[in-house]
Each structure stands twice: as C-alpha cells, then as structure tokens.
Amino acid sequence: MTRTTPARPVSVEAVFPELAAYRGRTTRLHPRPGRPGMRESHVGGPMLWPDAEPWPVCHDPHQPETEGYAPGEIRAARAAGAWPQSRPWRGAGAPGADGPVPFVGLAQLFRRDIPGLGSGPGGADLVQLFRCPFTHGPYLERRYRLRWRRAAEAESAERFFAAPPEVPQLRWHDELPEPCVLHPEEVDTYPWAEDDTLPAPLIARIDAWDDAQAEALGSEALSYQDDLSIPPGWRVGGYPSWASTGPMTIDCASCAAPMRLLLTADSGEMDAGSHSWVPLEDRDPDLHGIASIRGGRSVAQPTRLRFGRDRDLHVFTCPSGPGHTPRWVLT
Template sequence: MSVEAVFPELAPYRARTTRLHPRPGRPGRHDSHVGGPMLWPDGEPWPLCHEPHRRETEGYAPQEIRSARAAGVRPPSRPWPRAGTPEGTPEGTPEEDVPVPFVGLAQFFRRDIPGLACGPGGADLVQLFRCPRTHGPYLERRYHLRWRQAGQTEDAERFLAVPPEVPMLRWEHELPEPCVLHPEEVDSYPWAEDDTLPASLIARIDAWDDAQVSEHGPDAPSYQYDLSIPPGWRVGGCPSWASTGPMAIGCASCATPMRLLLTAVGYEMDAGSHSWVPLEDRDPTLRGKASIRGGQSVAQPTRLRFGRDRDLHVFVCPAGPGHPPQWVLA
C-alpha cells in the first residue's frame, strides 16, 4: 500500500531512512555492524565512564552469556564480585566510583549505509557505545559516540585485538550479539500526533485508521505502525514516539533543531509491525507475531534492549556536527 496514494499531502514530509536489518553473523572490524569488533587503533585509550555507578548485588559474566547463547539456554546469574582497582585509580576508591569501560554496540561506515550523516570534519565512520552500568535512582544509562575518518583510521599500523571488558554485566541484554547488516532504503513519514503534521491531516489519518479497523478488524493496517515508520535499527528518517509522544529536540549548544542520526532498538519486528516484516521472514498465511519465521535470530537478533523495550534515538546538530548529541528513549 502506498501511503501517499491515500494521503497525497504527506509527500512534502517524506524522509528516506535506511533499515539496517541486523542478523547474527561474523562481522570484521572493517565492516559496518552491530556487536562486532570496533575499528580501534592499538594504543588509543578505550572510552571509560567516569560517573558514579549504582552498586549491584548480582549479574552475568560476559563469557557465560556467550556460552549460554551458543547452547540455546539462559545464562546463570552470579553474586557481584568486588571490583578491582584499575590502573590509574587511587587506592581505596569506592566501587561505585571506579571507571567502567564502555561496551561497543555498533559502528557504521558511510560507504555502507545510505543516508548516514557526516560527522565533524566530514567524518564518515561513527561508533556507538553504552556504559554497562546504571546511574542514579532511575537506572539511567550513559552513551558515547566516536566519529572517525574511516580512511585515516584504516591506515593505522595495528588495531586493538581485544577491548577492555567488565567481568560482570547487570543484565544479559547488555552484551550485543555480533550481527552483519543488510541495508535497505525506504520512505518514512512523521509520527501523526500533536503538531508533527497539520491538525486536519492528522484528523484524516485517525479517521482512516478507524475505518480500517471497522472494515478489517483489529489486525487492520494503521498509519502509525504499518505505513509511517519502520521498526528495527535504522539510520535517518523520522523518529517514532510511541512511549513519550512527540518531542522537540534542540541542540544544547546552539538551539538548532536536531536531526535523527540513528535509531537503536531491541526488537526488529513484533505483532504490531506485520507489514514491515521481510517477505522471507514471515508466513503469509498468518498474522501478527505468529507469522514471524526464524525465531529470536530474526525478531531480536542483537539481543540488546534499550529502556523498557523502547527506541533509542540519537540526534545530532546539522549546524554543528561537533556539538554534543542527544539521546532520547521514546
């Protein structure tokens, strides 16, 4: 179904997005990927989170997570060990204040991903990290972006073989599963709520949705979930606002409206996104979640989660690529 055939007024709001379609595999450091080895020059300091962390009582060892996944079982939880004191950290530093190495989640090259924005100085490789520990009473997370010039970085004499890793993770879903990508460009359209679109157009969309349900039942296609924004990891396009409602994201440095760089999610598809499921991954005779073929490797290939199964939107400033990004769970 062509959304512009139903709502021609949406044409000016069309925005291209690249679905990444991660699938478990063996990506290399010179590949775009989720969960694979980072292109990281040997000798360059790995990013550390220096903010205070919450004290934990139990968790999961990364290697036990990997072994359990290979065996198709759940990993065992363990009592949280006493933290050692990393080199350069004063003796007697409380465990909560010991710096923690970030976990590398993904890296994307512009040569692989259509529509990936340039970083500072025309940087064409972006790397995404997350602190594996939580912060504050609301279990807040900390993220980090590293922009690079791909050509200059690939000319390094040596690369980091094994990044630093914490001995324990609070949750199993802190450890990404290595995934190769299968980029696909599609059109996206704004989330239809508040003032993201003209009020008259939103009213027409709502009326169309109601008519579809009346005619076809609860599994009828809807604008919000079937026609506007695809699920899953993606670059560019329009942000989804299912949990929070639309938000205006302005640059903290210059107040310029920010642009969506990428979206990271836990699930590539669910019962509400039937129309976006690749044909080879669904049973055409079934609807909803029951139609998804391939199990977890298709529905949740990266094994990551963000918030309570929300979308993590990473926004950047188009006026100043070097300005700090904004991280929004929606």
C-alpha cells in the same frame, strides 16, 4: 543476503495524498547474527579501534548491584540456545568502585555501506556507538558515547585492539550485544502523526482512518503508525517514532539549532503491531501475516540488546555543528 521490505499493505499516499510532501528516506539496517569484521558496519562486532588510542571508559558513579551475568556465560548460553544464569555480584556492590568502567561497543557504521549516514566533525564518515553497561543516579540513567572517525585514517593504523576491555559481570544479559552483520535497505518513511508533527486536519483524518480500520477488521486492521509510517528496528535517518513519550522538540544545547535524527537503535525488529515490515527473505511465502515469519529470535530480536523498557534509542546530532554534543532520547 539482501533484505527486502514488503510493499506496504496500502499506498499511504493514495490514502493521504498530502503526505507526498513529507515523504522521507530511512535506511533499515536489518541486523542479523553473524561474524562481522572490524572493517565492516555492524552491531556488536569488533570495533575499528587503533591500539594506541585509549578505550572509552565511564568515570561516573554507578548504582549498586546485587547480582549479574558473566559475559562469557552469556555467550555460552546463547550458543546453546539457553538463558544464562545470574550469580551474586562480585566484589564491591557499586560497579566502578575499583576503577573506571569500560564502555560496551554497540555498533559502528561506515558511510560507504550506508550512504544516508550523516557527516561527523571534519567530514568524518565512520561513527561508533558505545554505552556504559551500568546505570547512574536515582533515575537509573544511561551514558552513551559517539566516536566519529575518518575511515581511511583509522584503517591506516599499524595495530588495532584485538580484544577491548570488558567488565567481569553485567547487571543484565541484554547489555551484551550479539554480533550482527547488516543488510542496509532504503525505504520511504513518513512522520509520526501526533500533536504538531503534521497539520492538525491531516492527523484527524489519519486517526479517523485508523478507527474505521479497527471497526471493520478488528485484530487484522492496519494502522498508520504501525504499518505505513516508520519501520521498526535499527535504522539511519528518517523520522523518529514517539510511541511512549509523544513528540518532543530536540534542539542543540550549544547553538539551539533543531537537531537531526542520526540513528535509531531498537530493542527489537518487530512486535505484534509492526510485523508487516518483516522482510520477504524472513517469511514463508505459503503463509500469511505474522504466522509467515521465520527465524525466531534471530529476526525478532537479533542484537539481544534492550533500550529502556523495550524502547527506541534515538541519537540526534546537530547539522549546524557536527562536533556539538549529541542528544540521546528514549521513546
């Protein structure tokens, strides 16, 4: 089934004509629980991974743990519509004390499914995203990894991983992605309005408009950031959101070139302030506003993943050197 973003409650360029010069495109991925195959774009599904290639592992020291969740029990609880039960940590307190920790495959994206996907080294057209399931250091840092491939070469392998290695226990149940099929849809997007992301006079007008909306309509008020600029959820390309950090300059550590947003992975597909973006297919046409949304958690948080304290994970890559180290920013 396709997913169709509703028209914006007002035309942003009618209210702020200057924004026409900043209009961009982003591809909303619209993940929904399903059974994706390894030759499909997905979140949480089987990776297209040649059997002869080692699965990525984390060798860095990890923080000690006291309790956790078994992956099999997480899956069983989700299937039953229940919450999994945590159990005392098995073995040594620090994950990886007995050897490297396998990364968890979070998503894979083919350009044939998502035309706006950037290119990797050597024209690679398939990207795979991984995360170490445990935290590192006193600031509980996370480790992510990108694997770029040429899809045709990867698909020509003789054998593939049937089941990747998996840790026996996870610290949190939201470290395990729910397998989701994708419904890519391109929509217009506009920059986050703060600091120097837009000209100061335009930001001042946007802020004044938001204030007037709030004064006139209260809880029913629209806002530029929530309703008009950047959609929530998993998306490719477009503009980054900066809700918790404020705008940041993201430059390449190798060549100092400004980096480009490749992908945003979101803890949820909506919240109380951004529900106007929920697709028409997930709404009851006889109801209005947030009350019209159907599907419960499969719409609001389909992937079951969490990034930071319910933040966005922005993945930036270097347009000048696709092989340069990507940057990961929680906002």
